[in-house]
Amino acid sequence: MGALMLDVRDLSVTLGGRAVLDRLSLRVNKGEFVSILGPSGAGKSTLFRVLTGALRATGDIRMDGAPPRGQPFAFMPQRDALMPWRRMIDNVTLGLEVQGISRAEARARIAPMFAEFGLDGFQRHWPHQLSGGMRQRAALMRTVVQDKRMLLLDEPFGALDALTRAGMQRWLKDRWQAHRWTALLVTHDVREAVTLSDRIYVLSARPARVLHEFAVTGDLHRLETEILETLLEGDA
Amino acid sequence: MRALPVLVAVVLAWELYARLSGIPPQILPAPSRIAVQAWLQREVLWQNTLPTIRATCLGFAFSTVLAFLLSVLLDFARPLRRALLPVFVISQTLPLVAIAPLVVLWFGFGLAPKILLVALVTFFPMLLALIEGYDSTEPEIEALLQSMGASRAKVFRLARLPSALPFFFNGLRISITYAVVAAIFAEYAGAVEGLGIFILNAKNNFRPDLVLAAVGISSALTLTLFALTRAVQRIVMPWAR
Structure with a gap:
């Protein structure tokens, strides 16, 4: 695995008086595919809006050890746009x-x-x-x-039917193994995250913070179950 | 095309009624009489149709350009939008009957008052359509462009403007159905020539057949312009075919 590329520390966002992100920290290495899993409306898309510069937040974002200059991210919004x-x-x-x-x-x-x-x-x-x-x-x-240095994919397959989605996931995995793009994927589909990722961050409900971090290795079915349990238990 | 049998039926019923009821043609002329009289007067009719076409087209072009420029301004300057929109709504509440003679009084019998009156009537629907069209832009597309580093002006050109096109053409079609009528009304209120003047003279000479002939021409003009907007839309929006 490559060197540390994206380093997000203690990111907090408040929208209209409501906390959306709560001291969220995550890191993505070069050539790594990282997924962010969380309940609907947790603030996953908000994280991307902060990264692409559309939204201000407190906390620290570093790209290759320095504050990001220019636009290091290529963003794929929800649906296909x-x-x-x-x-x-x-x-x-x-x-x-x-x-x-x-x-x-x-x-x-x-x-x-x-x-x-x-x-x-x-x-x-x-x-x-x-x-x-x-x-x-x-x-x-x-x-x-x-x-760009890194891809930000916001629920790219959310609007597809199950069969097409599975086909797309398999196709993307092949493409990704050929190119080693560095990518951060937001999804609420556990299987999608497990299929595509090297690592998975599971977020809490609003305000979102990291509940757990999973490395995708070993028995994937067991991992899926573990992740689901983490999601369902939430803050409890 | 489906309207054609209905139209034919109405004209036929009218013809029969006018012939069989005994009402004199000075009160209710039959369609055939209108057609014959229109043909006999075709030169005068044509001479009076041209100025109306000119006033309609110039007024409508002026109105479209103005609506577009203002819509861009109001899209970039939100506070201005809130300040100006009520003023434009008020402009739509002015009764044409009262305003037309005044505009003629201020600007004379030439082309200027006609252009102004056509613009007054057609401007607002187009402005409103454009503004609503800009706001209909998919937020995802705007977020995408912003992530690409697009400036506000680029977002407008690449996303907001094309998003507004279907709305704009709807507004255009609504507006254009008012344009010919507005031009005729402006002439009616004061002009040297034009369908409005022709109608006024025909009425004063107790010639309802000629009044109705001019009405027929006015309808044909509006229908032609309406069809033209469809043709232009097909060229400008090839993806929507």
Whole structure:
């Protein structure tokens, strides 16, 4: 496992007078896939909003040992957030376009990657013409091509049916083993977290703090049960 | 297209009633008489239709540009929105009957008062549609763009503006159905030529057939403009086909 990359310490957020995050601490190493599991509405998405700079918080965030400069994260929001008015290829290049890269260059740069994401031949399709799984892969491709230090995935498969979701998880695991992207995944699906991650943080209900940290090794079924018990017991 | 049989039936019933009831054509002309008289007067009708088309199109273009510019301003300056929107709502409560003669009094018999009156009537629905359209933007898409480091202006151009397009075209279609009527009313209140003047003269000469011929032209104009907005929408929003 690589060196420590993201180091979050004692992160607290209050929204509208209510504490959402309570001294939350977590770390992600380079090349590591870490999941954050928690009950619905626990504040998992809030953590991402803090990391991407959309929300202020107290506490300390360090990236490679220093406060993050620029935007080190590529963010994949809940659902796919594809723009219906852009063709698939123009959705995928969105991040590069925002960075000021010309459309032609952005397209050239991502062209070889469509096959890997199972999207070759669909570049000119509108999002509504794609299946749920394809939309998610396009959204993931849009995240990856930004070439950031770390991926933030906010319940990427939440809107998919169970079968498509399982297929996507398997596909993502393969992709991830090939590329060793560093990723932080937010989910409330225990099996998804166990399938994809190296490590799992289990959060409490609001205000969210870390209840337990699990390394994904050994008997995965037992691990799943353990995690579920931790989630169900909560603060008790 | 489904409306066609209904229209034909109404015209036929009207024709029969006008012919069989014995009501004189000076009171209720039959559709056939309207058509014949319109054809006989086609040159005068056409000469009076052109200024109306001009006033409608210029007024509507002016109104659209104004609504767009103001909507952008109000999207970036929220406090201004709260201050100005009530003023625009008030502008919609002014009765055209009272305002039209005043605008003619202030701006004369030329094109200016017509443009202003068409704009007054059509401006607000488009402004409101645009503002609501901007606010309909998916929060996830905005969060995504912000995470990519997009400025407020970029978020507007890449997300808020395209999100507003379907709303804008709805507003455009509502507005355009008022535009021709507003132009005719403006002419009615004071003009040298135009369908409004034609209607006024026909009425004063006890020619309901010619009044109705002008009404028919007005409806045809509105329907054409309505169809045009659909065509433009198809070109501007190819993903929604």
